[in-house]
Amino acid sequence: MIEALSFQMPLGLPGLTSGTEFTLEPRVPGSAYAWLRCRRDPQLTLLTIEASRVRPDYPVEHVRRSLGFLHLEPDEALHVMLLCTVPAAPEPATVNLVAPIGLGMQCLKAAQIVLHDPALEERLPLPG
Amino acid sequence: MLTLTRKIGQKIFIGNGIEIVVREIRGRQVRLGIQAPEGLPVFREELYDNLAESNRQAQSTLDRERATMLPEP
Numbered sequence: 001m002i003e004a005l006s007f008q009m010p011l012g013l014p015g016l017t018s019g020t021e022f023t024l025e026p027r028v029p030g031s032a033y034a035w036l037r038c039r040r041d042p043q044l045t046l047l048t049i050e051a052s053r054v055r056p057d058y059p060v061e062h063v064r065r066s067l068g069f070l071h072l073e074p075d076e077a078l079h080v081m082l083l084c085t086v087p088a089a090p091e092p093a094t095v096n097l098v099a100p101i102g103l104g105m106q107c108l109k110a111a112q113i114v115l116h117d118p119a120l121e122e123r124l125p126l127p128g
Numbered sequence: 129m130l131t132l133t134r135k136i137g138q139k140i141f142i143g144n145g146i147e148i149v150v151r152e153i154r155g156r157q158v159r160l161g162i163q164a165p166e167g168l169p170v171f172r173e174e175l176y177d178n179l180a181e182s183n184r185q186a187q188s189t190l191d192r193e194r195a196t197m198l199p200e201p
Binding site: 011013014015016027031032033044045046047049053054065066067068069070083084085086087088089091093096099111112113114122126127 | 189
């Protein structure tokens with residue numbers, strides 16, 4: 001379950017900002033969805049969803065290996081979020097499984113990476 | 129932008145942990161070897177551009193009202 005927290009993304013968010021301070025806030029308590037906001041630019045808000053709620057077998061350990069430069073502790077809990085694209089209806093709302101954001105829950109540092117896995121969709125439709 | 133001239137086998141160091149070596153030059157293509165700290169993202173330009181565009185689209189098209197009503201999975 002997501003809790004409201006502040007964390008760093010040392011590499012920023014590609015294409016959007018080089019800001020490194022972010023917050024994650026559940027859409028409502030207990031929700032799989034959470035708002036990702038850049039503290040330097042509060043207008044920069046994105047909807048994210050917990051990867052495990054989209055796909056229970058999401059390759060979390062692959063994400064962990066790709067985040068070596070964050071120097072996570074071996075037993076550090078890792079939170080994996082996926083960015084949602086939610087345009088006005090009737091365009092489909094989708095989620096990007098290819099480029100997750102991995103967040104170390106102990107160091108509170110995160111980064112967006114790209115997974116090279118043909119089983120992961122870049123635009124998986126979301127219900128609703 | 130810093131521009132450097134290198135020959136095959138010569139290297140460039142960026143900071144303390146990134147090493148780039150020119151491996152091969154064939155016609156208009158250059159093969160580079162990159163040694164970077166484990167897990168540091170290294171992207172081909174096309175892949176980075178695709179990721180950046182996907183992020184921009186997620187932000188610029190966000191319908192916040194609809195986003196608040198998406199059913200839980």
